[in-house]
Amino acid sequence: MFENLTARLDETLRRLRGQGKLSEANIAEALREVRRALLEADVNFKVAKEFIAEVREEAIGLAVAKTVSPGQQFVKIVHDHLVQLLGTGSRDIAFATKPPTRVLVVGLQGSGKTTLVAKLGLRYRQQGRRPLLVACDIHRPAAIDQLEVLGKSVGVEVFRGESGAAAEEIARDALDRARGDGFDPVIVDTAGRLHIDAGMMQEVAEVKKAVKPHEVLFVADAMTGQDAVQSAKAFDEALGLDGVVLTKMDGDARGGAAISIRAVTGKPIKFIGVGEKLNALESFHPDRVASRILGMGDVVSLVEKAQDAVDEEEALKLAEKLKKQAFTLDDFRTQLRYLRKMGPLEQILGMIPGLGSKMKGLTVDEKALVRIEAIINSMTPLERMSPKVINGSRRKRIARGSGTSVQEVNQLLRQFTEMKKMLKRLKSMGMGRRGLSGLPF
Amino acid sequence: MKLGRKWRERAAARAARKAAKEAEAAAAAAASEAAETARAGGGKRGATGSAVVGGSLAAEVAEVAKDAAAEPGESPAPEAGAAAGGSGDSRGSGESVESGGHATGGTAQPARGRRRERLKAGLARTRERVAGRLRRTLGAGRRVDDALLDEVEEVLYEADLGVEACEQVLDALREQARAQRLRAVEDVVAVLREELLRLLGEPPPPLLPAGATRPRVIVLVGVNGAGKTTTIGKLAARYGAEGKRVIVAAADTFRAAAIDQLAVWAERSGAEIVRQDPGTDPAAVVFDALTAARARGADLLLVDTAGRLHNKANLMAEVQKIRRVLQRADPTMPHETLLVIDGVTGQNGLLQARGFHAAMGLTGVVLTKLDGTAKGGVVVAVKTELGVPVRLVGVGEALDDLQDFVPRAFVDEILGGLGA
Ligand SMILES: Nc1nc2c(ncn2[C@@H]2O[C@H](COP(=O)(O)OP(=O)(O)OP(=O)(O)O)[C@@H](O)[C@H]2O)c(=O)[nH]1
Ligand SMILES: [Mg+2]
Numbered sequence: 001m002f003e004n005l006t007a008r009l010d011e012t013l014r015r016l017r018g019q020g021k022l023s024e025a026n027i028a029e030a031l032r033e034v035r036r037a038l039l040e041a042d043v044n045f046k047v048a049k050e051f052i053a054e055v056r057e058e059a060i061g062l063a064v065a066k067t068v069s070p071g072q073q074f075v076k077i078v079h080d081h082l083v084q085l086l087g088t089g090s091r092d093i094a095f096a097t098k099p100p101t102r103v104l105v106v107g108l109q110g111s112g113k114t115t116l117v118a119k120l121g122l123r124y125r126q127q128g129r130r131p132l133l134v135a136c137d138i139h140r141p142a143a144i145d146q147l148e149v150l151g152k153s154v155g156v157e158v159f160r161g162e163s164g165a166a167a168e169e170i171a172r173d174a175l176d177r178a179r180g181d182g183f184d185p186v187i188v189d190t191a192g193r194l195h196i197d198a199g200m201m202q203e204v205a206e207v208k209k210a211v212k213p214h215e216v217l218f219v220a221d222a223m224t225g226q227d228a229v230q231s232a233k234a235f236d237e238a239l240g241l242d243g244v245v246l247t248k249m250d251g252d253a254r255g256g257a258a259i260s261i262r263a264v265t266g267k268p269i270k271f272i273g274v275g276e277k278l279n280a281l282e283s284f285h286p287d288r289v290a291s292r293i294l295g296m297g298d299v300v301s302l303v304e305k306a307q308d309a310v311d312e313e314e315a316l317k318l319a320e321k322l323k324k325q326a327f328t329l330d331d332f333r334t335q336l337r338y339l340r341k342m343g344p345l346e347q348i349l350g351m352i353p354g355l356g357s358k359m360k361g362l363t364v365d366e367k368a369l370v371r372i373e374a375i376i377n378s379m380t381p382l383e384r385m386s387p388k389v390i391n392g393s394r395r396k397r398i399a400r401g402s403g404t405s406v407q408e409v410n411q412l413l414r415q416f417t418e419m420k421k422m423l424k425r426l427k428s429m430g431m432g433r434r435g436l437s438g439l440p441f
Numbered sequence: 442m443k444l445g446r447k448w449r450e451r452a453a454a455r456a457a458r459k460a461a462k463e464a465e466a467a468a469a470a471a472a473s474e475a476a477e478t479a480r481a482g483g484g485k486r487g488a489t490g491s492a493v494v495g496g497s498l499a500a501e502v503a504e505v506a507k508d509a510a511a512e513p514g515e516s517p518a519p520e521a522g523a524a525a526g527g528s529g530d531s532r533g534s535g536e537s538v539e540s541g542g543h544a545t546g547g548t549a550q551p552a553r554g555r556r557r558e559r560l561k562a563g564l565a566r567t568r569e570r571v572a573g574r575l576r577r578t579l580g581a582g583r584r585v586d587d588a589l590l591d592e593v594e595e596v597l598y599e600a601d602l603g604v605e606a607c608e609q610v611l612d613a614l615r616e617q618a619r620a621q622r623l624r625a626v627e628d629v630v631a632v633l634r635e636e637l638l639r640l641l642g643e644p645p646p647p648l649l650p651a652g653a654t655r656p657r658v659i660v661l662v663g664v665n666g667a668g669k670t671t672t673i674g675k676l677a678a679r680y681g682a683e684g685k686r687v688i689v690a691a692a693d694t695f696r697a698a699a700i701d702q703l704a705v706w707a708e709r710s711g712a713e714i715v716r717q718d719p720g721t722d723p724a725a726v727v728f729d730a731l732t733a734a735r736a737r738g739a740d741l742l743l744v745d746t747a748g749r750l751h752n753k754a755n756l757m758a759e760v761q762k763i764r765r766v767l768q769r770a771d772p773t774m775p776h777e778t779l780l781v782i783d784g785v786t787g788q789n790g791l792l793q794a795r796g797f798h799a800a801m802g803l804t805g806v807v808l809t810k811l812d813g814t815a816k817g818g819v820v821v822a823v824k825t826e827l828g829v830p831v832r833l834v835g836v837g838e839a840l841d842d843l844q845d846f847v848p849r850a851f852v853d854e855i856l857g858g859l860g861a
Contacts, residue, residue, distance in 0.1 A: 036604055042787030045598040109810065109838075110666025110783055139838070141705035142698040149697035194813045221666070225601040225787020227815035248665065251750040253789035276665070276696075 009033055009074050022062045027074070031056055034078050041254035041293045044229045047263045055081055079290050085259060086286035087268050093185070093215045093243070100132075100184035102175070102211050106204055106239060107219035108231055109192030112247035112273055114143060116219055117189040118150035119273065119281040124185055125156050132183035133158045134174040136167040136207055137191040147189055154278050157183065167191070167203055168210040175211065188213070195234030208239055215242045217270065220257055222249045228257035229264045236265040247273035250280070256293050329384040332416055333376045336369055374402040375412050387413055585623040590614065593629060600816035600855045603788050606825065610636050634852050640821050641848040645805060645830040648777055649680060649741060656688070656734040656742045658767060658774045661807070662760055662797050663781035665748030668809035668835055670699065672781055673743045674706025675835070675843035681711045685740035690730030691716040692723040692763060693747035703745050709840060713739075723747065724762045731770055744775070751796025761800050777804045779832060782820065784810040790819035791826065798827050809835030812842070816855050 009030050031052050038048040059077050095101045103120065105113050117133050124131045133151050135158060137143035144160050151158035159177055161170030171188055178186045188211055193200035208216065218232060218241045235241060244261055249272040258269060269284045376384065378401035383390050390398070390413065399406045593614065597607045613636045617623050623632065649657055659676070661669045670693070677687045689712050693699035700716050707714040715730035727744055734742040746763065749756035767774040778801045782790050797803055808817045811834050820831050831846040 039598060039604050040788055042601075042789070045595050108785065108813070110668060112666060140702070142702035145698035145701050146696070153697075194810075196814060221783070221785070223664070223783070223786050223789040223793075225785060225790075225815065225819065226599045227601070227785045227813065230814045231785070248750065250753075251664070251789065252752045252792055253787070257787070 022059045022074070024056070024060055027056065027059055030074055037294055038256060038259075041256035041295065042223075042225045042228075042260075043256035043293065044226050044260040044263070047229065047260050050263070051081070051085070051259070075294070079287075079294060082259065082290035082293060083286045086262055086289060088286070091243075091268060091270060092283075093217075093270065095185070096214050100175075100178045100186045101215075102213045103185055103187045103215045103217060104190065104208055104211050104213035104239075105188060105217050105219060106190050106235060106241075107192060108194065108221075109140075111192060111219045111221045112245075113137075113192065113219045114147050114150065114189050115276070115278070116217075116245055116247065116271075116273060116281075117147060117187050118154055118156070119278050120185075120187050121151060121156035122154040122278045123281060125154065129185065130183050131156050132174065132178045132186045134171060134186060134188040135160045136170050136188055138165070138167055138170070139191040143189075143191065150278065166206075168206040171207050171210040186211075195231045195238075201234075201238050205238060213242075216240060217243050217245050218261075218265075218267070219245045219247060220261055222246050222251060222255045222257065222272075223253040224257040226260075228260040232261040233264045236267065241265055241267045243268050243270040245269070245271045245273065246284070249282075250274040254293050254295060255289055258289055259293060329376050329379065329387055329416060330381075333373060333384075336372060371402070371404055371408065372412055372415075375399075375404055375409055378402040387416065585618055585625065585629060589626065589629065590618070593633065596857065597633075597818070597855070600818035601787050601790075602818035602855075603791065603822050606640065606818070606821045609640070609825075630856060633856055637821065637852045637855065638848055640825050641852070642824060642830060644848055645832050645846065647845075648676075648805075648832060649685070653776070654773075656731075656739045657776050658731070658734075658742045658744070659777040659779060660744040660746065660763065660767070660775045660801070661779050661781055662746050662801060662803075663748060664750055664783075664793055665696075667748065667781040667783045667786075668807070669693075669748065669781045670702050670706065670745050671838065672779075672807050672809065672833070672835055672843065673703065673745045674710055675840055676741075676743055676833075677707065677712035678710035678840040679843060680741050686737065687712040687741045687743065688730060688734045688737070688739045689714050690727050690742060690744045692726045692730075692744050694719050694721045694723050694726060695747040699745075699747065712743075713737075723759065724766045727763050728766050728770075731767065731774075751793050751800075757796065757800045764801055777832075778802060779805045779807050780829070781807045781809060782817070782823075784808055784813060784817040784835075785815040786817070786819060788819060788822075790817075791822045794823040794827055794829060798829060803827070803829045805830055805832035807831070807833045807835065808846070811854070812836045817851075818855060 034055065035048055035052050038051065039045065043051070055078055058081065059074065062073075062077075093101065093103055105117050105120075107113050114137070121131045121133050133147060133156055135144040135147045137147075138161075148158045148160060159170070159174040161173055165173075167190065174188070175186060178184065188207065190204055190207060191200070193204065195201065216239050218235050220228060220232065224231075232241075232244070244258075244265070244267055246255065246258055246269055249255065261267075262269065269286075269289075272282050272284050272289075274280045274282050375398060378398045379390075383394065383398075390409075395406050395409045399409050402409075590611070594607065594611060597610060602610070610633060614623075614629065614632050617628070617632050623629055648659065661673060663669050673689055677689055681687050687710070689703060689707050691700040691703045691714060693703070694717065697719075700719060704714055704716065706712075713733075715726065715733050717726050717729070723746065730742060730744070733739075744763065746760055747756075749760065751757065764775065764778070780794055780797045780803050782793060786793070794803065794806070806820055806823060806829055808820055808831050811817060817834075824830055831851070834844050834846055834851070836842045836844060
């Protein structure tokens with residue numbers, strides 16, 4: 001559904017080639033594409049608008065480089081800008097000089113607070129600390145039990161207050177306990193609440209007063225849409241956030257909320273949650289999330305793979321041929337060898353954004369590749385140059401010579417046409433180009 | 442610039458992940474075999490675990506076990522998962538999920554009543570504010586120009602309508618503008634409302650039609666934290682109040698304390714609950730619950746499932762199995778399969794709907810948490826693309842905070858209550 005932005009921009013910007021400079025007029029359409037990508041990724045409308053204005057400013061007047069495609073150049077500007085906005089890489093919570101370090105976890109209902117508290121507990125226990133998890137969600141049914149079960153499963157102590165106690169009382173008692181028994185850090189789970197629920201916001205403010213946390217972490221679901229700005233801003237104003245945690249990143253949400261939240265709070269994203277297992281907590285990499293928001297798949301790995309496997313000289317020649325549409329079965333064979341060197345094909349194809357689904361009828365397994373090579377080997381140079389000449393009797397001969405069937409030869413010729421399309425696509429993503437190392441990713 | 446080493450490291454990590462996944466799949470297959478042995482052993486679990494059903498259902502349980510054996514790898518299989526120590530998507534490995542064992546009814550909620558009042562007041566305020574804002578931006582009688590259309594665009598996007606639906610609505614608007622049919626802002630709102638209502642279609646039928654065969658079976662599915670369990674509680678309360686006999690099935694046997702959570706809602710709503718121990722095959726729980734519902738002549742069986750992300754194949758297979766067990770018992774079951782979507786969800790809501798629809802054949806959507814500031818506009822795309830309508834909306838955390846979906850009210854919320 002989401003097309004690769006680079007490919008889209010390449011289309012849009014192709015006309016720029018002769019013009020030398022990026023200008024207000026000639027990048028307008030490209031900016032619209034970027035805006036569309038951001039909105040599809042759930043970046044807040046106003047945040048996207050501001051972002052586009054900044055990118056426009058930066059791009060105008062830049063010379064169009066000869067070495068990379070204008071699309072790549074433009075995407076680099078966008079990508080860099082996103083990375084900058086997302087802030088520096090992951091930082092852990094800051095431990096206090098005078099223990100216990102106190103962490104308060106807050107957020108909307110269902111965002112993943114309790115799970116995060118348990119994950120943090122496991123993380124710090126594994127670092128040799130003695131965390132105490134505090135169950136202050138007295139509202140949701142069985143929330144306290146949930147934390148207790150999770151705490152037990154990671155071998156971390158959970159403090160549950162007396163039944164009927166207010167959240168801030170539980171927090172206060174937990175702190176006493178932590179000080180008495182030398183627990184550190186103290187991680188406080190709170191009930192999910194709506195930012196417009198004044199009474200509940202008052203409650204969490206009181207918990208904060210009791211805990212005097214070193215870190216207030218705002219937990220946000222990666223699937224959050226436009227509303228992310230509202231809730232993040234309100235929580236920040238009410239409590240003064242220190243960091244953000246983005247959960248459920250193992251889903252397929254593009255995660256534009258990360259940008260929105262950053263833009264309105266300016267607070268760093270500290271962790272991302274990537275699964276229901278309690279060790280599924282990762283540090284935050286702005287560049288990866290930026291690529292994800294732009295719908296560029298795992299382009300980082302793909303480009304690195306391509307760089308590893310492809311001989312630069314050869315790649316250049318191939319790229320030239322591709323451009324001139326002079327790509328032959330000979331080149332196909334060469335390319336196939338590269339692809340095989342890059343690793344399991346399925347994996348490679350899966351990394352190409354927007355391609356995965358289109359390649360369904362075209363699953364090429366490794367053994368098939370060997371057969372394909374045999375088929376090509378049985379062709380005459382002329383046949384490899386222009387497959388059009390391969391008529392019925394030639395097909396039979398090739399099949400015999402390679403120990404395959406006519407159907408397989410037919411299939412290969414069909415696949416070759418498909419492959420040509422696919423390679424064009426790879427090319428537009430920057431593979432097999434001199435400009436490879438100049439890529440933003 | 443050479444990136445070779447980094448890439449190789451990453452490739453190695455990927456290969457390791459893949460291997461772990463494969464190991465896990467194998468473990469799951471082994472576990473379903475083990476499960477069969479255990480179940481065929483004579484409903485021991487049924488006797489100890491099933492609080493309401495009580496008596497053992499050896500024969501039926503064996504049937505479910507057969508089902509598990511026929512489809513190796515589908516059983517959630519906590520024991521074997523732990524043995525394999527895999528680290529893929531499959532649940533049940535690693536953390537040992539134990540029964541909470543605490544009385545949850547005692548969790549006092551002194552502030553709840555007051556809080557709801559405040560909430561309602563807060564809501565009204567928000568509505569007013571939004572309506573005011575639109576009236577201000579649009580301004581009664583204001584002429585239709587590009588600036589105004591820009592503002593309309595912003596309102597639509599900020600309601601999470603998504604690029605495609607927004608463009609569709611805006612195109613309709615532009616067309617009218619070109620045809621000079623829009624004189625003032627009131628005309629704009631009228632066109633928007635009409636177009637959105639057209640996209641949303643006819644109001645959907647009720648969940649429990651008069652004279653429906655008993656028991657009516659409704660399965661709730663959705664991603665983690667969307668509001669499935671709470672919605673079950675509210676549904677149970679609604680139909681209980683109508684004098685219906687309601688049974689809830691605790692088929693989220695995975696998430697910690699999920700069963701206890703549902704038990705609290707069952708108590709609050711006066712529904713009966715069918716539950717087993719954490720880690721039990723969810724399909725077996727559903728089978729027990731259906732048997733109980735039939736035996737007791739229940740009007741309604743509500744099935745609570747564990748939250749799952751739609752892109753996890755093994756978890757989707759698990760929930761499909763629930764569907765198959767019901768279908769085998771009666772091809773018309775489940776009568777409704779509802780996807781619960783959190784109102785704050787953005788464009789991922791459409792991907793969720795696609796995934797769950799493909800796996801389960803959805804008959805409707807429950808849109809929750811509309812008591813916040815989010816509008817849930819992604820459901821427009823869900824309806825236009827998949828034809829799956831919203832049936833209910835959640836507007837709070839109390840028993841009666843569930844409403845039938847009224848397209849007109851929903852559109853008015855999106856358009857800021859103008860002219861409502
Ligand atoms: N404000 C508000 N909160 C809601 C609504 N529906 C559910 N919630 C809250 O959202 C949180 C998650 O709800 P659950 O019902 O546990 O969600 P679930 O889908 O069953 O979650 P898992 O089983 O963990 O996947 C709880 O804190 C609920 O109280 C609603 O309509 N409005
Ligand atoms: Mg639940």
